[in-house]
Each structure stands twice: as C-alpha cells, then as structure tokens.
Amino acid sequence: MSVSLTKARTLVVDDFQGMRTILRDIVRAMGVTHVDTAANGREALNLLRGSRYDVVICDFNLGPGLNGQQVLDEARLHDYIGVSTIWVMVTAEKTAEMVMGAAEVKPDEYLLKPINQSILESRLERLIVKKQALRGIEEAIKAKDYAAAIDRCDQLLHADAAKHPEILRIKSDLQLKVGDYDGAKALFESILAARSVPWARTGLGKVYFHKGEYDNARNTFQQVLDENRMFIEASDWLAKTFEALGERGRAQQVLLDAVKLSPNSASRQKVLGETAHKNGDLGVAQAAFERTIKISEFSSNKNPTAYVALAKVLSESDAPDEALKVLTRTKGVFKDSTDVAIQAAAVESAVYRKTGQQDLSDAAMAQAEQLLASQPGKLSQDTAIEVAQAMLALGRKDQAFGLMRDLVKNHHEDTQLSNKVEELFEQAQMGAEGRSLIAESREEVIQINNQGVMLAKQGQFAEGARLLRTALQNLPGSEVVMMNLCGLLIGQMRAEGKSDALMTEVMELLERVRELNPMNDKARQYMSALHPSGGRGPG
Amino acid sequence: MAQDDISFTDLIASSIHDMKNSLNVQISELEKISDQCKKVGDLQAYEDLGGVIYQANRMNSNLIQLLSLYKLDKAIYPVDIAECSIAELIGDVLLQNRSVMDFKKIELSMDCSDDCVWYVDRDLVAGVLLNALNNAYQYTQDKIRVTAQIKDGWLELRIEDNGKGYPPFMLRDEAAAAAKGVSFLTGSTGLGFYFSSQVARMHKNGDRQGMLIIENGGAYGGGCFVVRLP
Numbered sequence: 001m002s003v004s005l006t007k008a009r010t011l012v013v014d015d016f017q018g019m020r021t022i023l024r025d026i027v028r029a030m031g032v033t034h035v036d037t038a039a040n041g042r043e044a045l046n047l048l049r050g051s052r053y054d055v056v057i058c059d060f061n062l063g064p065g066l067n068g069q070q071v072l073d074e075a076r077l078h079d080y081i082g083v084s085t086i087w088v089m090v091t092a093e094k095t096a097e098m099v100m101g102a103a104e105v106k107p108d109e110y111l112l113k114p115i116n117q118s119i120l121e122s123r124l125e126r127l128i129v130k131k132q133a134l135r136g137i138e139e140a141i142k143a144k145d146y147a148a149a150i151d152r153c154d155q156l157l158h159a160d161a162a163k164h165p166e167i168l169r170i171k172s173d174l175q176l177k178v179g180d181y182d183g184a185k186a187l188f189e190s191i192l193a194a195r196s197v198p199w200a201r202t203g204l205g206k207v208y209f210h211k212g213e214y215d216n217a218r219n220t221f222q223q224v225l226d227e228n229r230m231f232i233e234a235s236d237w238l239a240k241t242f243e244a245l246g247e248r249g250r251a252q253q254v255l256l257d258a259v260k261l262s263p264n265s266a267s268r269q270k271v272l273g274e275t276a277h278k279n280g281d282l283g284v285a286q287a288a289f290e291r292t293i294k295i296s297e298f299s300s301n302k303n304p305t306a307y308v309a310l311a312k313v314l315s316e317s318d319a320p321d322e323a324l325k326v327l328t329r330t331k332g333v334f335k336d337s338t339d340v341a342i343q344a345a346a347v348e349s350a351v352y353r354k355t356g357q358q359d360l361s362d363a364a365m366a367q368a369e370q371l372l373a374s375q376p377g378k379l380s381q382d383t384a385i386e387v388a389q390a391m392l393a394l395g396r397k398d399q400a401f402g403l404m405r406d407l408v409k410n411h412h413e414d415t416q417l418s419n420k421v422e423e424l425f426e427q428a429q430m431g432a433e434g435r436s437l438i439a440e441s442r443e444e445v446i447q448i449n450n451q452g453v454m455l456a457k458q459g460q461f462a463e464g465a466r467l468l469r470t471a472l473q474n475l476p477g478s479e480v481v482m483m484n485l486c487g488l489l490i491g492q493m494r495a496e497g498k499s500d501a502l503m504t505e506v507m508e509l510l511e512r513v514r515e516l517n518p519m520n521d522k523a524r525q526y527m528s529a530l531h532p533s534g535g536r537g538p539g
Numbered sequence: 540m541a542q543d544d545i546s547f548t549d550l551i552a553s554s555i556h557d558m559k560n561s562l563n564v565q566i567s568e569l570e571k572i573s574d575q576c577k578k579v580g581d582l583q584a585y586e587d588l589g590g591v592i593y594q595a596n597r598m599n600s601n602l603i604q605l606l607s608l609y610k611l612d613k614a615i616y617p618v619d620i621a622e623c624s625i626a627e628l629i630g631d632v633l634l635q636n637r638s639v640m641d642f643k644k645i646e647l648s649m650d651c652s653d654d655c656v657w658y659v660d661r662d663l664v665a666g667v668l669l670n671a672l673n674n675a676y677q678y679t680q681d682k683i684r685v686t687a688q689i690k691d692g693w694l695e696l697r698i699e700d701n702g703k704g705y706p707p708f709m710l711r712d713e714a715a716a717a718a719k720g721v722s723f724l725t726g727s728t729g730l731g732f733y734f735s736s737q738v739a740r741m742h743k744n745g746d747r748q749g750m751l752i753i754e755n756g757g758a759y760g761g762g763c764f765v766v767r768l769p
Contacts, residue, residue, distance in 0.1 A: 019564070230616075
C-alpha cells in the first residue's frame with residue numbers, strides 16, 4: 001500500500017446498501033482513513049461539490065436518476081474533479097457503452113464485479129502510477145494546449161521503447177484535433193500494418209472523412225463494424241459519412257442499429273432524431289428526440305435543440321397541442337436562456353400558423369422579435385435559422401433573408417452552417433434564391449479578406465487593417481475576419497515596431513475569438529507567439 | 540398473452556444475472572467471515588470456509604461464462620479486443636484466487652514479462668484463465684503455474700499443474716473436435732472448455748484464429764491448458 005493511497009480522500013457511490021458497505025469496508029481495510037459514501041448521483045455530486053476527492057469508486061447503475069457516467073460527466077463539467085482524480089466505475093456486466101461509449105469523459109478504469117480488496121488495491125496502485133505518467137498530457141489537454149500535449153506524448157514515446165499503445169492513441173486523437181491529418185494517417189497505418197485494430201482503423205476513417213474522401217471513409221468505417229460491430233464510434237462516423245454522401249436513408253439505418261446496441265447516448269439519439277426528421281420519418285424522429293430528452297433529464301447539460309426539434313416534429317405530425325406543451329416545458333427548463341426563448345417563440349408562431357390561429361401566431365412572432373431586439377449580435381446559429389424559418393412562414397421574406405445573409409457572412413467558412421441555411425430555403429421552396437444568397441454573402445466576405453491580405457503583401461498593413469476593421473463592424477461574429485485583422489496588426493507591428501494600442505487591439509480580438517471558439521488553433525498560435533516567455537497564454 | 544412473449548433464454552439470462560449479484564454479496568461476506576476466523580485463530584472454520592468460498596467462486600465463474608456465452612450467441616456481447624498488459628491481466632486473476640489457493644496450500648506462480656502487451660478481450664480472457672485455474676485447483680497436487688509468452692506472432696498462455704494430467708480420451712476428443720471446428724460438450728466440465736474455445740476463436744488476426752489446446756507435460760509433468768491467440 002503506497003502512502004499516497006492511504007491518504008487519498010475517497011468517495012464510494014452505490015445505490016445498494018449492501019454493496020456500499022462492502023466497498024467502504026474494502027477501502028478502509030486498505031488503510032484509507034478518509035472514506036465517504038453516497039447512495040445516488042445527487043448525493044455524490046453534493047459531496048463532490050463540497051470537497052476534492054482523490055479517488056472515486058462509483059457504481060455505474062445507480063437506480064433512478066443519474067447513472068455513474070452522468071455523475072462523472074457532471075463532476076467534470078462543473079470541475080468538481082481535477083485531472084488527478086482517479087475515477088473507477090464499477091459494473092456488474094460489460095456493456096457496449098463501456099467498450100465504446102461516445103462519452104467524452106471516460107473513467108480511468110472499469111471494474112467488473114465481484115471486487116475484492118486485493119483486486120481493487122492493485123488496480124488503484126496501478127492507476128496512481130499511470131495517472132502520474134500521463135499527468136503532463138492530461139493537464140495540457142485540459143488547458144486546450146494540444147501542441148504541448150503532443151510534445152509530451154512524443155517525449156513519453158521516446159522514453160518508452162515499447163511505445164505504449166495508449167499513448168499512441170492519445171497522440172493520434174490530438175493530431176486529429178489539431179488537423180494534422182497526414183501525421184495521424186501515418187500513425188494509424190503503422191499500427192494497421194501489424195493488425196486490424198478497431199480504434200486505429202476508425203481513426204484512419206476519420207482522416208478520410210476530414211479530407212473529404214467519403215468513399216474511402218465509408219469503406220473504412222464499414223470494415224471496422226464488420227470486424228467488430230460493438231465499436232459504436234465507427235457507426236456514428238459511418239452515419240456522418242452517409243449524410244455527407246447524401247445517403248440519408250442509410251445514415252438513419254446505421255444509427256438505428258447503433259442505438260439498439262447502445263441506447264443511452266443523448267448525442268447519438270439526437271443525431272438519429274435529426275436524420276429521421278430530415279427523412280420525413282416523424283415516428284422515429286419523435287421517439288429519438290423524446291429519448292434524448294429523457295436521457296439528459298437529470299443532467300445540467302441539457303441540449304435545447306432536442307426540445308425545439310421535438311416540438312416541430314409533433315407539429316408536423318398534426319399534434320399541435322403536444323407541440324405547444326413541449327414548448328412550454330422548453331421555456332421552463334431553459335428559463336435563463338433568451339436564445340432558447342426566442343427559438344421557442346418562433347416555433348410557437350409556426351405551430352399556431354399551421355392550426356390557422358393567425359393572431360396567436362403573430363403574437364408569438366412579435367414576442368420573438370422583441371426578445372431578438374434585446375440581444376443584438378448574440379444570436380446562436382440555431383436560433384437565427386429558427387427565426388428565419390418562422391419569418392419565411394409568415395411571408396416576411398426580406399427580414400428572413402437579411403438575417404440569413406448576416407449569419408452566413410459571420411461564418412462564411414462554415415460549410416455545415418451553409419448546408420443548414422440551404423436546407424432552410426430548400427424547405428421553403430426558395431432553393432435557388434437561397435443558394436445565391438449564400439454564394440453572394442460568402443463571396444463578399446472573401447473579397448474583403450482577399451483585399452486585406454493583398455494590402456498586407458504590399459506592406460500596406462495600416463490600410464488593410466482599416467478595411468477589415470470596417471468589415472468587422474458589420475460582421476461582429478466572423479472569426480476569419482478577426483484572425484486576418486490580427487495577422488495584419490501583427491504584421492504592422494513587425495514593420496513599424498510594437499505599439500501598445502495595436503497590441504491591446506490584438507489581444508482583444510484574440511479574446512473575442514477565444515470566446516466564440518476556444519478551439520481556434522490560429523488564435524492559440526498567435527497567443528503563444530505573443531507570450532513567448534509566459535508559456536502558453538491563457539488556456 | 541404477454542407471458543408467451545418472454546423468451547425462455549432471455550429469462551434464464553436475466554435470472555443468471557440476478558443470481559450472480561446475490562452470489563457476489565455472498566462471497567464478499569464469506570471472505571469477511573473467514574478473515575475474522577483467521578484473526579481470532581479459529582483455523583478449522585477458516586479452512587472449512589476456504590472450501591465453501593472455492594465452490595462459490597466456481598459457481599460465479601460458471602455463471603459469468605453462461606452469461607457471456609448467451610450474449611456472444613445473441614451477438615450482444617461487447618467484444619473489445621484491445622491492447623492489454625498480459626502481466627497485469629494474469630496478476631489480477633491470480634489475486635482473485637490467491638486466498639482460495641492458500642486454503643489448499645497450492646503454490647501458485649506466474650511467469651510473464653512486464654512488457655508483454657497483446658490484443659485480447661481482457662474480461663473474456665480473464666474468464667478463461669479463471670476457469671483454467673479452478674480446474675487446475677481441482678486436479679493438481681500442490682503446484683500451478685501460469686505463463687505467457689509471445690512467440691512467432693502468437694501469444695501463448697499456459698496453465699500447468701502437477702496433477703495426473705488429462706485422461707487419454709479427453710486429449711483424443713479434443714483433437715477431433717478441433718479438426719471439425721466444433722466444440723466437445725462432453726462430460727461435466729464441458730462448459731469451461733466450450734467457453735474457452737469460443738473465446739480463443741473470437742481472437743482473430745488476418746486469417747489466423749485463436750485456439751485452445753489441452754495436453755500433458757509442461758514444467759510439472761501434469762495437465763496443461765494452453766490458449767494461443769494471434
């Protein structure tokens with residue numbers, strides 16, 4: 001028994017009194033002096049909020065309410081546990097979720113019952129060693145400093161002649177994250193040369209997907225599933241690939257199969273709902289959205305999109321009363337979000353319109369607009385599209401077009417968004433007009449950016465910066481414009497010497513980008529470049 | 540009628556699951572009692588309990604095998620063939636059985652290098668080892684050893700004892716069964732062999748497939764239970 005383990009503050013979570021006592025006794029017998037117990041997810045979270053635990057031993061199945069994975073998700077979401085906390089999930093049987101949940105946050109270890117003292121003790125000792133070895137990587141990942149995390153992986157791989165596969169796996173995930181597809185591909189292929197390992201083949205499929213090689217991606221994910229159909233992550237990606245190939249029916253079938261094997265992923269159910277909805281399969285869509293909502297019932301990380309989508313599906317299924325009920329519920333659940341209130345009001349307007357209650361429809365829309373006016377420039381993409389849809393339904397075409405023009409300009413490089421906008425117009429039977437709106441809006445921003453870059457090349461940094469500053473006033477949400485402006489300002493300082501005013505402007509821009517998109521790599525690189533001595537800049 | 544909709548095998552599976560839970564609580568309690576007996580010096584009770592715990596473990600191992608086979612058959616077992624430290628895997632299984640072996644004063648040893656990493660479904664292979672140990676426990680005199688080695692692209696796991704070895708008919712039937720590619724559900728120990736050979740065969744690499752071999756000899760000249768995984 002290592003000293004660090006006897007001193008570990010430990011929490012045991014199990015809904016079954018007998019099991020809870022057994023686990024607590026085992027932990028005590030190991031010499032651990034501080035052991036708390038909780039009988040359900042809520043109790044566990046209250047304890048986790050109150051104090052920092054070093055070790056959490058948590059049963060997966062906790063009866064009604066949150067399950068073990070959801071407790072872990074919540075604890076991580078609210079930062080109740082740090083990267084050094086060891087989380088052991090105890091289960092009576094192996095499940096598909098354990099093998100390949102799409103879960104972002106995974107426990108450090110799954111332990112199958114029966115558990116005795118020697119097993120638990122040896123696992124915990126081992127986890128402490130492993131945790132220490134991986135600590136540098138985990139900390140860098142938590143700070144979203146992926147470059148540093150990759151460096152750390154390389155250091156460990158150099159030190160370890162056996163090239164531990166787990167580190168390779170972490171490294172490849174990071175390479176995908178930062179867009180180093182060639183590096184990731186080489187890594188996956190070197191592993192696959194010796195053996196068809198599902199995570200490596202799935203990774204290779206992701207590389208193909210990101211490179212737009214959808215046929216290769218489809219074949220690769222399909223092969224993973226043929227060899228190992230429990231590797232659900234490959235199903236999610238296969239569905240995504242079919243969607244990209246325009247084969248939405250097959251995407252739905254893949255998701256239906258995946259959901260049968262692993263029904264408890266809210267995100268997968270939501271994607272199934274969206275896919276079925278687009279396919280016009282309202283029954284499947286309704287069930288999937290209901291399930292999405294049900295899974296997240298006790299979670300604080302609920303997704304409003306599923307609620308709003310369920311209301312729309314119900315309205316389309318000629319169940320307006322049900323749809324309105326869902327919207328009322330939505331407003332209650334997300335009462336702190338103006339954004340959701342706007343969406344709900346817009347959909348409400350559409351529901352009333354469909355039932356012919358024009359007054360009520362207009363009133364709901366007026367409410368949406370009033371809320372909209374109170375939130376200038378802060379609209380989420382989904383909300384903007386929802387509102388535009390309602391406006392189109394009410395025949396307010398100019399307003400809808402204006403809203404969508406701004407949205408596309410603010411995110412002109414986001415093809416997923418353009419697809420969504422295109423679909424919106426398609427549904428309203430304005431496909432051609434929609435497409436030209438998207439093309440023109442994108443072109444406009446591209447032109448401005450090009451001019452800026454051109455001026456920079458000619459050394460006219462101040463001129464270029466002026467141009468982009470003006471553009472930014474109309475496009476307050478455009479990451480690309482902000483980043484280009486940063487580039488120009490940095491160029492200007494290189495040419496003319498540092499200036500406090502420009503420096504402040506750059507830092508403010510980077511901060512805005514970081515707020516919009518913490519994953520923006522270029523912003524991260526600029527940050528590090530501007531803070532060469534201070535390490536990584538704010539994480 | 541609703542009752543007709545319930546499949547008998549599903550019912551058995553869920554019952555097995557339930558039994559397994561009860562058994563786990565029972566085993567934990569028995570271990571606690573036996574520790575207390577040892578502490579207060581009641582060695583007779585301590586030894587008696589050893590046999591009881593062994594039987595309970597055997598039952599648990601059988602239930603796990605049945606449940607796994609049910610799920611494999613229905614293709615709902617989450618097979619997860621991934622990198623695994625074999626020394627850790629063996630170490631865990633031995634730890635689980637150490638106390639039982641101690642009761643019978645069996646010398647249990649292990650030979651596997653720390654950097655031996657192979658692609659296996661950890662839980663299924665642990666089940667195979669557990670079954671082999673339970674078996675060896677029954678037939679050995681006083682020695683069991685578990686070894687693992689990577690040779691020519693295969694992982695070879697051996698569980699050897701110093702008992703009398705397998706009777707000739709079993710060695711014969713085993714060879715015949717392997718040739719036909721079906722299992723040999725004969726005799727009282729059919730479940731363990733069937734389970735182990737199924738698990739071995741599930742491990743594939745390219746066109747090679749895992750296999751189960753039983754033989755006599757090895758380091759102690761007794762029974763050898765050998766699993767080779769590609």
